[in-house]
Amino acid sequence: QAQQLADKLDPCSELVDLLERSIQENPPLSVKEGNIIKDGYNETLDRFRDASRNGKSWIAQLESKERELTGIKSLKIGYNRVFGYYIEVTKPNLHLLPKGRYERKQTLANAERFITQELKEKEALILEAEEKSIELEYELFVDIRERVKQYIPRLQSLAKAISELDVLQSFATVSEERHYVKPQFSEHRELIIQAGRHPVVEKVLGTQTYVPNDCYMNKERELLLITGPNMSGKSTYMRQIALTAIMAQIGCFVPADKAVLPIFDQVFTRIGAADDLVSGQSTFMVEMLEARNAIVHATQNSLILFDEIGRGTSTYDGMALAQAIIEYIHDHIGAKTLFSTHYHELTDLEQSLPKLKNVHVSAVEENGKVVFLHKIEEGPADQSYGIHVAELAGLPSSLIRRAEEILAELEQQEEQRKEEQEEPGGENEAVFEQLSMFAEEKPSKEETRLSKKEKKALETLKSVNLLEMTPLEALNKLYEIQKLLK
Incomplete structure (x- = not known):
């Protein structure tokens, strides 16, 4: 079985090489934020990144180059959101600019602002570098994703083999550690x-x-x-x-x-x-x-x-x-x-x-x-031991003592009930006999003057159908009648 699992462990070397060359080790969660693709994977993307990262350095180098070319030490390259990048020359130094190289962009009171073809190219790269870089990264990511799709059957087979190996290894580890x-x-x-x-x-x-x-x-x-x-x-x-x-x-x-x-x-x-x-x-x-x-x-x-x-x-x-x-x-x-x-x-x-x-x-x-x-x-x-568990749970001690008293009473009643069932005639006959004798007994002259409670007790007794009652129901009814007569 181990050899069969080993045979399924396809390394997918070509895919590994592609992913190692193209995708960052810790890319962002969103695929549209950039910083997914590694440097060196795509030449155009590298140019965009270089422009974005080194734009200020390029501008400084270009400024130094223009000063040397024109001999104007006060020449400077600036930027604003309306006009973009520009070369600014004070009016006293305008005669030093070589003809045909500079294109006027803006006129100020004391200076003129120009643009050159080289500065236009740098400006386009710098301003568009980040936006184009993100767009290109997403396109490259989608292309890589499509290429990875071709490996899905091999990856699924590999994942299944690794999962089997992982489960078996877990079984072995836990079995050994826990005996x-x-x-x-x-x-x-x-x-x-x-x-x-x-x-x-x-x-x-x-x-x-x-x-x-x-x-x-x-x-x-x-x-x-x-x-x-x-x-x-x-x-x-x-x-x-x-x-x-x-x-x-x-x-x-x-x-x-x-x-x-x-x-x-x-x-x-x-x-x-x-x-x-x-x-x-x-x-x-x-x-x-x-x-x-x-x-x-x-x-x-x-x-x-x-x-x-x-x-x-x-x-x-x-x-x-x-x-x-x-x-x-x-x-x-x-x-x-x-x-x-x-x-x-x-x-x-x-x-x-x-x-x-x-x-x-x-x-x-x-x-x-x-x-x-x-x-x-x-x-x-x-x-x-249910009451003991209640005690462990922290119920009040007075409640626990009362529960124990009730339990003792219930157990005593159960014992009495069992003893009565064991007597000749059984529980049914004993209860029915008591009720029947009471129901059939004729009252004396003194007993004809009955109280309201006694009359109610007799009426209750007359309404009872003993043959349709369980022993427990009969006992309850007898207890009810007895309470009326006390």
């Missing part, structure tokens, strides 16, 4: 990365700080569901897998200790929050459109990265969409997929989807503080 390894390609749909790194993040952090990670996927392990805290490195991990695959397929060594990769036909990503307000598309709509693009066009040989799909809508909507997307990819597409989520409920899918495996980014608590280890491990994460 990348040669990847292998698998025909068995295997993806094995040992101590993989993100090339850009590693460059910023340094090799001593960056934590490498492994990744293993095969025909029985097609979809990795990634859980873990915010800021723990889920997105970085996903991106480094995709970058490793892309780098390998463009011919570069990769940031890992070992890499065995399949050939991917496409890479699809749904990462980050973005909107298109001008087109009337919200962040969530953009998220869904990007997800659709991957789902519609991905094949079994594609790589899909989905980061936090579904978080732009309500919890249940988002979770339902995320699960449906995971199931569709698993059952109908079969692409290698990295899917990160904060919906911990989705980790149960490992039980029903044989090709899905849970992995998580680990974190530990030390002295009440969370330390992100940035290490990928098997299994689901146990916590999100």
Whole structure:
């Protein structure tokens, strides 16, 4: 391959010679300002430049020559914008001028002004030199440009060869400096990365700080569901897998200790929050459109990265969409997929989807503080540590304490709900039974004198259709009635 590249390196010697002789090393940006063409390239241009540069010197030499010829020491050559250049002689010395050589141009009170043929020629050259020089330079430039056009096919071939050489040299340099390894390609749909790194993040952090990670996927392990805290490195991990695959397929060594990769036909990503307000598309709509693009066009040989799909809508909507997307990819597409989520409920899918495996980014608590280890491990994460991240972001301490209180209450309610579901009869029967008993109970004589609130509670209870309510709706309604009776 090196010899093939060398054969394409056409030096274009004739063109190099033309450009070196004709064009200045640092010409102006505009081609109509002059100072483009080198001295010595064109004889006429050299004359114009000589006239422009040496005009005053010529005039001084001509003045000295005329004084010597006439013997008039007071003779002088001057210039004004109306008459141009002239030879001025005082009236007492007019008789010394040789006849036929001087042509009268202007008469003054004490002197006469003349012009000679030689001075006319010098005047034309001096006054027109700069203008004609610029015009001629542009003409010469256009001519050179037309001649260069003939070399376009050879130049394009040379540019392509140099660009290939530049890319390969860059690959070699970065691979050696950052200790990348040669990847292998698998025909068995295997993806094995040992101590993989993100090339850009590693460059910023340094090799001593960056934590490498492994990744293993095969025909029985097609979809990795990634859980873990915010800021723990889920997105970085996903991106480094995709970058490793892309780098390998463009011919570069990769940031890992070992890499065995399949050939991917496409890479699809749904990462980050973005909107298109001008087109009337919200962040969530953009998220869904990007997800659709991957789902519609991905094949079994594609790589899909989905980061936090579904978080732009309500919890249940988002979770339902995320699960449906995971199931569709698993059952109908079969692409290698990295899917990160904060919906911990989705980790149960490992039980029903044989090709899905849970992995998580680990974190530990030390002295009440969370330390992100940035290490990928098997299994689901146990916590999100979202409040800790909010604390790191500098939210007020009173706000953080309140969030922790609310979290504790929510977790306690969730535990109670699970315990009630485990009791015989289940949650539905318990709620419906309480409401039914309350609705069927006959009032005593003392209870016939009801307050307005009690009457409203009974009317609300009578209007309830228990068979069409969810357990949560039934509990909310019971709570509402109870508030009226207190």
